[in-house]
Structures are given as structure tokens and as C-alpha cells.
Amino acid sequence: MAASSTGGTLHEATLDIDGMTCASCVARVEKRLQNVDGVTAAVNLATESARVTYPDGVGADQLVAAVREAGYDATFRAKPALGVHESHESGHVHETEDLPGATSLRARLIVSAILATPVVALGMVPAWQFSGWQWMSLALATPVVLWGGWPFHRATIANARHGAMTMDTLITLGTGAAYLWSVWALLFGNAGRIGMTHEVALFGPVHDATALIYFEVAAAVTVFLLIGRYLEQRSKRRAGSALRSLMELGAKDVELDDGRRIPIDALESGARFVVRPGGTIATDGVVEQGEASIDQSMLTGESVPVDVVVGADVTGGTIVVDGRLKVRATAVGAETRLAHIARLVEDAQTGKSRVQRLADRISGVFVPIVIALAVLTLLGWLIAGQPIASGFTAAVAVLIIACPCALGLATPIAILVGTGRGAQLGILITGPEALEQAEKIDTVVLDKTGTVTSGRMTLAGVTLRDGVDRTEAIELIGAVEAASEHPVARAIALAAVDARPVEGFRNHAGRGVTGTVDAVRVFAGRPSFAIEQGAILSAPLAAAVSRGESGGTVVVGGWAVEGEVMTARAVFAVSDTVRPESVDVVRGLHAQGMQVVLLTGDNEIAARTVADVTGIDRVIAGVLPEGKVAEIERLQSGGHRVAMVGDGVNDAAALATADLGIAMGGGTDAAMHAGDITLMRDGLAPVAVALRLSRRTMGVIRGNLFWAFAYNVAALPLAALGFLNPMIAGAAMAFSSVFVVLNSLRLRSVS
Numbered sequence: 001m002a003a004s005s006t007g008g009t010l011h012e013a014t015l016d017i018d019g020m021t022c023a024s025c026v027a028r029v030e031k032r033l034q035n036v037d038g039v040t041a042a043v044n045l046a047t048e049s050a051r052v053t054y055p056d057g058v059g060a061d062q063l064v065a066a067v068r069e070a071g072y073d074a075t076f077r078a079k080p081a082l083g084v085h086e087s088h089e090s091g092h093v094h095e096t097e098d099l100p101g102a103t104s105l106r107a108r109l110i111v112s113a114i115l116a117t118p119v120v121a122l123g124m125v126p127a128w129q130f131s132g133w134q135w136m137s138l139a140l141a142t143p144v145v146l147w148g149g150w151p152f153h154r155a156t157i158a159n160a161r162h163g164a165m166t167m168d169t170l171i172t173l174g175t176g177a178a179y180l181w182s183v184w185a186l187l188f189g190n191a192g193r194i195g196m197t198h199e200v201a202l203f204g205p206v207h208d209a210t211a212l213i214y215f216e217v218a219a220a221v222t223v224f225l226l227i228g229r230y231l232e233q234r235s236k237r238r239a240g241s242a243l244r245s246l247m248e249l250g251a252k253d254v255e256l257d258d259g260r261r262i263p264i265d266a267l268e269s270g271a272r273f274v275v276r277p278g279g280t281i282a283t284d285g286v287v288e289q290g291e292a293s294i295d296q297s298m299l300t301g302e303s304v305p306v307d308v309v310v311g312a313d314v315t316g317g318t319i320v321v322d323g324r325l326k327v328r329a330t331a332v333g334a335e336t337r338l339a340h341i342a343r344l345v346e347d348a349q350t351g352k353s354r355v356q357r358l359a360d361r362i363s364g365v366f367v368p369i370v371i372a373l374a375v376l377t378l379l380g381w382l383i384a385g386q387p388i389a390s391g392f393t394a395a396v397a398v399l400i401i402a403c404p405c406a407l408g409l410a411t412p413i414a415i416l417v418g419t420g421r422g423a424q425l426g427i428l429i430t431g432p433e434a435l436e437q438a439e440k441i442d443t444v445v446l447d448k449t450g451t452v453t454s455g456r457m458t459l460a461g462v463t464l465r466d467g468v469d470r471t472e473a474i475e476l477i478g479a480v481e482a483a484s485e486h487p488v489a490r491a492i493a494l495a496a497v498d499a500r501p502v503e504g505f506r507n508h509a510g511r512g513v514t515g516t517v518d519a520v521r522v523f524a525g526r527p528s529f530a531i532e533q534g535a536i537l538s539a540p541l542a543a544a545v546s547r548g549e550s551g552g553t554v555v556v557g558g559w560a561v562e563g564e565v566m567t568a569r570a571v572f573a574v575s576d577t578v579r580p581e582s583v584d585v586v587r588g589l590h591a592q593g594m595q596v597v598l599l600t601g602d603n604e605i606a607a608r609t610v611a612d613v614t615g616i617d618r619v620i621a622g623v624l625p626e627g628k629v630a631e632i633e634r635l636q637s638g639g640h641r642v643a644m645v646g647d648g649v650n651d652a653a654a655l656a657t658a659d660l661g662i663a664m665g666g667g668t669d670a671a672m673h674a675g676d677i678t679l680m681r682d683g684l685a686p687v688a689v690a691l692r693l694s695r696r697t698m699g700v701i702r703g704n705l706f707w708a709f710a711y712n713v714a715a716l717p718l719a720a721l722g723f724l725n726p727m728i729a730g731a732a733m734a735f736s737s738v739f740v741v742l743n744s745l746r747l748r749s750v751s
Contacts (some may be wrong), residue, residue, distance in 0.1 A: 015050040015063060017043070019072040019155055024166045024367050032070040036062055046412035049077070071162040105151070105233070109226040112148030115140045116219035120727075123216030134186050134213055141215040145179045149222040151229070165367040171225060173371070174399035175218045178726060181392060182213035214396070214726070221400055221730030231738045251316070254282035257326055269332050275325045283316035284336045285327035292323025370402040370716075377720040390722060397719035401729035402712055409737060410704035414744040418697030421747050426680035427690045434676035435701075437660045438694030440641045444589050444687070445632065445654075447646035448600035449487050449553075451664060451684060452610055453576040457491040457553070461573040463544035473570040475500060477557035480515040480522045488553050489513065491574045492524070510601050510624035512555075522559040523566065530556040535568040548573035553602050578613050581685040586614045588688035592695075597635070599628055599644075599654070628654040645687055662687060693750045700747060704740040711736050 017029060026043045029050060033041035038055035052063055060076050067074035119137045122129055146153075153176075155168035255261050257272040264282055267273070272288065275281050281294070293305035296318045305321045308314055314327060317338040333339070374395040381391025415432055422429050429435060446452050464470055478496025481489035483505045505515040511532070512525015523533045527545050530537065535558045537545065548554035548571065558568040586596050597618045600607050607621035620631050632654050635642050644654045647664035655661030662677045664684075677694075679686040715732060718724050724732075 009056050010053050011055070013052050013054070013060070013063070014077040015052055015067065015074045016077050017048055017050055017067060017072050017074050019158065020045055020048055021152075021155060021167050024164075025072070028070045028164055028166070029067055029072055032066045033063065036066050039063070039066075044412045045409055046416045050074070069162060071159040071164050105226070105230055108148050108151070109223070109230050112144045112219070112223050112226055115144050115148075116216075116223045119144070119219045120216045123213070134215075137213065137215040138183065138186060141179065141182075141219040144219040144222050145175055148226060149175055152222075152225065165371065167367065169367055170370060170399045170402060171221075173374075174396050174726065174730075175221050177392070177399070178214040178221070178396050179218040182215045182218065185213050214393075217396065217726040217730075220727045224727070224730040225733070228733070228735065228738055231741075251280040251282045265333075267329060267332050269329050271329050273327055273329065275320045275327060277320055277322050277324065279320050281314050281316055281318050281320065281325075281327065283329050284331040284338075285314055285316075285329045287312045287314060287325050288328050289326035290324050292325050293321040295319040295321050366402070370398065373402075373716065373720065374398040380720075381722075393726065394720055394722040397722075397724045397726045397729040398716060400726055401715045401719045401724060401733055409740050410708050411701050413741050414697055414700045414704060414747065417744045417747045418693060418700070418750075421750055422690070422693055425686065425689060425693070425751070427686055427693065428678040428680060429690070429694070430676050430678075434660065435694045435697050437641070437676065438643070438691055439698040441594065441643045441660055441691065443595045443597060443635055443640040443642045444691075445597045445599045445635070445642055445644045445658065446616070446684075447644075447654075448598055448602055448607060448610055449576060450647045451645055452578060452582045452598065452614060452616075454579050457487045457574045457576045459491050459495045459572060460575040461544075461548070463541060463571040463573075465538055465541060465567070465569045468569045471497075473557065476517050476520060476522050476559055477524045477555075477570060477572070479517040480505065480513050481524055481555075483507075483515065484513050487576070488555060488574050489524070492555060492557075492572050510627075517559075520559045520561055521566065522557070524555055524557040524572075527554070527556050530558060530568045533558070533566045535566045537568050537571075541568055541571050544571040544573070553606055578610055579684055581683055582614045585684045585688050586616055589691070590615070592688070592691060594691075595640075599623060599631055601628075629657045632657045643691070645684070662690060689751070693747070696750055697747055700744055704743055707739060707743075708736065 020026060020029065020043075026045050030041050030043045033039055033043070033050060033052060036054070036058060039058060040053045041050050043050040050067075054063065064074045064076070119140045122133045122137055149171070152168045152171040155166065156172040159166050159169065251264055253261050253263050254267050254273045255276075257274055267283060273282055273285075275292075277292075287308055287310050289310065291307070291309050293307050294314060295305050296315065308325070313330075314325070315338065316331075316336045331337070377398050378391045378395040381394060382388060411432070415435065418435065419429050449457070462470060462473065464473060474492070475496050475498055478493045479498075479500040479502050482493035482496070482499065483502050484490075484493075484507060500517050502515040502517055505513065507513050508525065508529065512523060512529035514521070514523045514533070516522065523530065523535070527537065535556070537556065541556070545554050545556065553574045553576070555572040555574060556568050557570045557572060558566055560566040589596050595618070596616045597620060598607055598611050598616045599620045601623055602621060604619070604621040607619045610616070611619045623631060632642055632644060636659070641660075642658045643660040643662055644658035645662045645664070646655055655663060660676050662679065664679050664682070677690050679690065711732070715724065715729070719729055
């Protein structure tokens with residue numbers, strides 16, 4: 001929830017919408033929802049849903065009523081307790097489009113195809129035509145057009161009641177015109193075909209030698225459209241399979257530590273539960289007893305199990321490969337990590353890119369334009385002195401060939417597949433805007449510690465001032481460093497044996513920390529920070545700083561006892577290792593034509609060492625958090641489109657400033673919230689995959705839109721000029737929608 005401009009609270013909800021078939025439906029529903037005061041809506045054809053933001057005072061019934069006024073049905077999507085274990089259809093993609101009690105779409109297709117086959121054969125092969133074959137065609141085509149095509153006609157009628165025209169309107173007009181024309185010709189005109197050896201008429205001699213019957217057109221087009229609708233729905237189910245798999249990960253019930261088994265919805269935060277080998281961890285928690293290997297592949301894309309021990313955090317939905325754990329629940333329901341991930345993916349899939357909004361606006365006026373064009377086509381043929389049958393054929397082809405379905409599906413279906421594939425690989429993409437930005441990136445800026453390097457730093461050496469006890473130095477400095485989140489600080493803190501309390505702790509961003517331990521004022525940080533504290537480095541300590549900076553990171557620590565001045569007393573040399581995959585990732589980014597920059601708060605020598613090992617192009621070292629933002633802005637002002645990759649609190653501002661922020665999943669919450677893309681798997685390898693997936697997704701979107709626009713631009717004139725048989729037009733129209741879905745499914749192979 002958020003505050004609105006009027007001071008009230010804004011609420012978000014998802015509506016499942018039934019009856020949408022094309023982009024003009026999307027535009028109509030969106031317009032009706034946004035006519036409600038204070039409501040903004042993004043309607044998605046691929047997921048058959050609407051993401052709605054509405055203020056206080058607007059009720060669910062008003063939103064549902066607005067959708068129904070547009071000629072569609074809507075229901076609020078309930079928020080399940082866990083948000084992860086429901087049977088979610090990624091927008092409730094149905095396999096049927098039927099009235100209650102009717103058979104399935106598959107049955108309509110099979111029956112219609114069986115009935116239409118002899119109709120098409122008799123209409124297209126004169127040698128097979130026998131006396132009275134027209135009546136047989138009428139008998140077989142009637143159930144195909146009326147019953148088989150009922151899902152289209154039903155939508156047309158529903159929209160007509162509300163003064164709307166959609167793709168279904170074009171289908172009903174096209175197939176209905178062909179069918180009714182044929183009935184008229186059979187009853188009142190020339191019921192034969194040109195070139196036939198015999199003609200049959202119901203009422204006496206035939207006078208209109210130009211009248212033809214089009215039962216095969218009406219029947220065949222209906223079957224083609226049913227095939228297209230059926231394949232489209234099946235393909236959309238495949239497209240949404242990644243999110244469904246993610247949301248079905250959660251356990252259905254849980255075994256408490258007292259042996260009772262309860263439904264997962266009844267589990268409360270703080271409760272303790274047991275997970276046995278092969279079992280699914282019910283919810284997020286902390287291990288209180290036992291050791292085990294955890295399979296996190298569905299969350300991170302990483303197939304290697306992770307070992308956990310007492311004190312380790314575990315995520316609901318992951319699987320215990322071996323070992324038995326007792327876990328204390330720390331988050332339940334919608335607060336779990338899995339539920340959060342599912343929401344992020346679903347939000348991304350319901351979002352709209354700029355190009356999709358343009359396509360929706362075009363589609364909103366497309367249907368009436370096509371109907372007008374069909375009328376003009378018929379009039380044009382008549383004015384040119386051509387037979388009415390020829391003009392009618394061209395007009396029917398225009399109605400059938402022009403379908404905005406492909407336009408409506410082009411972008412959302414690609415985003416649905418792309419973001420779903422990202423989720424499988426442990427890559428969370430926030431929405432279409434992130435995809436659009438990722439495609440334009442030419443410079444990738446990498447943080448060093450925890451990003452290019454492992455971030456698991458260890459204490460490599462300690463140099464002490466004369467008279468200083470090593471254990472005392474480690475304990476005092478380790479105590480203040482324990483309160484910091486920085487990996488360098490943790491390395492020193494881990495070396496301390498006792499966990500001493502710290503008072504007055506303060507983090508000086510990018511420079512160091514201060515605090516009071518056992519009544520002793522303590523500092524730890526950069527050499528420059530030691531000088532800020534009034535401490536002067538003795539010659540041995542200064543030499544240790546120089547040595548340490550040549551291969552890693554140094555921390556100067558000191559303290560002042562009551563009545564003493566602050567004194568530098570120890571230099572800690574902390575080393576980090578380059579991640580094994582960093583070299584390959586940098587090479588992969590170079591292969592994609594990107595410049596790679598290392599941006600770090602560490603010293604120049606340590607940063608250069610890492611850059612030399614990995615092949616990074618440029619190094620910007622010794623930069624404070626605010627300096628990272630300035631460096632990002634400087635690159636942007638130079639005309640670069642910048643992606644920032646980081647994992648720490650000190651990276652959050654830079655992540656938000658960059659054109660594209662990529663947050664490492666093992667990092668802090670601040671970094672993950674600031675990022676446009678979050679990598680759930682530890683390590684740098686997913687960065688190149690995320691950028692490659694984003695570029696491939698945008699490439700597929702462009703290909704889909706080109707096909708959708710080019711198809712209509714090329715097909716409409718051909719149909720109007722009489723070069724397209726209505727049956728061919730029907731097949732092409734059905735294929736156009738199937739094409740963009742199948743083309744989008746190629747993204748499932750990205751790795």
C-alpha cells in the first residue's frame with residue numbers, strides 16, 4: 001500500500017478477467033477500469049489479468065462492475081496464506097472456453113474438424129460433387145459454424161451489448177457472412193459452383209449465375225480458428241509453467257516438534273517444526289537442531305546442494321536432501337522469501353513496456369477500422385463493375401485476416417516466458433522496464449568485495465605497536481567490527497574469541513567504525529580514518545599498511561583508555577579471493593560488447609590486482625558510497641548506459657542511480673530492494689546470463705511485434721484486392737497468434 005496524491009491510501013489488487021481474446025479487449029477493459037476515480041490499471045492478455053491500484057473509497061464491487069460494463073467477467077484474485085502452494089495458472093489460462101455443462105474446447109475442435117472435412121472436400125474438388133451435395137454441406141457446416149464457433153459468437157454478442165467490437169466481432173462477421181450468404185444462395189440463388197455440370201436450386205430456374213456457396217469457407221475458417229485458440233491456450237500454459245512451478249513449491253502441511261501435523265496455513269511465526277530427509281521445508285526459518293544438505297535449485301538455479309548447520313537460515317520450499325532438521329519459523333504466509341519472489345515475478349509479468357502500450361492503443365481502434373475497410377472493399381469491387389460474389393469474397397477475407405490477437409500477445413507472452421525462465425535460473429527481473437534498460441547497457445560496473453571476489457575474507461596477518469598484546473588487540477577491534485556488516489569487518493570479528501558488548505557503535509560509511517568496549521574508546525578503519533581519529537601510525541605500522549595494500553586490504557585499529565589520546569595500535573591485513581567464475585563472466589560480458597569497470601572502496605593496488613586477474617578494463621578505487629553514485633553519473637554523462645552490480649549497503653545508492661541495478665542475492669536487503677534485477681544464486685555467473693536473457697527477450701518482443709504489424713500491413717491489401725481466399729486468411733490469422741507464442745517459448749532454452 002502507498003499514499004495517494006490526495007492523502008489517502010492506495011491499495012493494489014489483481015483481477016482475473018474472463019473473456020478477453022485480443023488487444024482491443026485489453027484496451028477496452030483498461031479504459032473502463034481507469035474511468036473509476038483514482039484507479040490505474042494494467043491489463044495483460046497473456047496472463048488474463050489486471051493489476052489495479054485504487055484509493056480508499058473504491059470497493060472491489062466497483063472494479064468488478066467496471067469490467068462487466070466492458071462486457072467481460074472479473075473476480076478478485078484471493079491472496080493465499082502462503083502465496084506459494086495454490087494451484088496457480090499464471091492468469092488462470094483455461095483449456096476450455098465453454099458454457100457451463102458444455103464440452104471442452106478440444107471436443108469442439110475435434111467434432112468441428114470431422115464435420116468440416118467433407119464440406120471442404122466437396123467445395124474444393126468438383127469431381128467429388130454429387131447431386132444434392134450442397135444440402136449435405138449445409139447440414140454439416142451448420143453445427144460447425146454455430147456450435148463449434150460459439151465461443152467466438154458468444155464473446156461477440158457479449159461485447160455488442162456494451163457497444164464494443166473485438167477480434168471475435170471480426171470472426172463472427174466473417175464466418176457468419178460466409179454462412180448466411182451460402183444459405184441465401186442455396187435457397188434463392190445459384191446453388192452450384194462455376195464450372196459445375198449440374199446445378200440445384202430450391203425454387204425453380206436459377207437466374208443469378210454469379211451466386212456461389214461458401215459453406216467450406218465458413219466451416220474451415222471456424223476449424224482453423226479453433227485450432228489457433230487451442231494451440232494458443234496450450235502454449236500459454238507452457239509459457240506460465242515456470243511461475244506455476246515456483247508457486248507450487250510450498251509444503252501443504254507441516255510436522256511440529258511435538259509430533260502433531262497441521263496445515264501449513266495454521267503455522268505461526270516462532271513455531272518449531274521438523275523436516276525429514278526428502279521433505280520440503282515448510283517456511284522460512286532458522287535451524288535450531290541438526291545438519292543437512294538443502295536443494296535450492298528451484299530458487300537459485302544452482303543444482304549443487306547447500307550444507308546447513310545450527311544457526312543457518314533456510315528458505316521455505318527448498319528440499320532437505322539428507323539429514324533431519326528442527327527449524328524455528330521466522331516468516332510465514334505472504335512474508336516468506338518464496339512468496340516475495342513469486343510476487344516479484346508475477347508483478348514483472350503483469351507490467352507493460354512502452355512498446356506494448358503503443359500496440360494496445362493501436363489495437364483499440366483496429367477492429368472498427370477493419371470493418372470499415374471490409375465495407376469499402378465490397379463497395380470498391382462493385383464500383384469497379386466486378387461480380388458481387390468477388391467483392392463479397394474479398395470483404396470476408398479482410399474481416400478474417402485482420403486480427404489484433406498477435407499484437408496483444410507479442411510483448412506480454414515474451415515477458416511471461418522470459419521472466420519465468422529467469423526465475424528458474426535464479427534471476428528475478430522486476431518488469432518490462434528492466435528488460436528494456438538491460439538491452440541498452442554498454443558498460444557494466446562491478447563492486448569488488450562480495451561481487452568479483454568471494455567476500456569471504458580472512459585475517460591474513462596482524463602487525464602490532466610495541467607493547468600491545470595480540471589477543472587484546474583482536475578482542476577489542478573484533479568487538480566493534482562485529483557490529484558492522486562489511487566482509488572485511490567480519491573477517492576480523494571472527495578472529496575474536498569473546499563476543500564483547502559494544503556501546504555507542506557508529507558506522508562511518510566507507511571509512512570505518514567506532515564504539516566503546518569495556519569503557520575503552522575503539523576505532524577501526526582505513527589508514528585515513530585513523531588520522532581522522534587523531535591517531536598517528538608508527539613506522540612499523542605504516543610499513544605494514546604498505547605491505548598489506550599491495551595484496552589485499554588493511555584495517556588500522558586503535559583505542560584510547562580513559563585520559564589517553566587515541567592511538568593506532570594494530571594493522572590487520574585481510575585477504576580476499578577472486579571468485580572462480582569471475583574471469584569467465586568478464587570474458588562473457590566483453591563478448592556481448594560491454595565495457596567492464598571495477599568500482600570499489602578498496603585501495604588502488606588491491607583493486608588493480610583483482611582487475612589484472614579477471615581482465616577488467618578500468619579500475620576506479622578508493623571511492624566512498626557517495627563517490628560511487630558520482631562515478632555512475634559521470635559514466636552516464638559520457639553517454640554510457642550503465643549497469644551496476646553490487647551486494648552491500650554501500651552499493652544501494654549506486655544500484656538505484658544506474659540505468660540498471662543488479663543486486664546479488666546473497667547481499668543485503670537494501671541492495672536487493674534498490675536493484676532492477678536480483679540474482680538469487682551466489683556468485684557473479686548469473687550476471688552475464690541475466691543480461692543475455694534480457695537481450696534475447698527484447699529481441700523476441702521485437703520479432704513478435706514485427707510479425708504482428710507486418711502480417712497485417714501485408715495481408716490486408718492482399719485480401720482487399722482478392723488475392724487471399726478466406727480459408728487461407730483464416731489459417732493465416734490463426735497461425736499469427738500461435739507464431740508469437742511459439743516464438744516466445746524459445747526463451748525457455750536460454751541458459
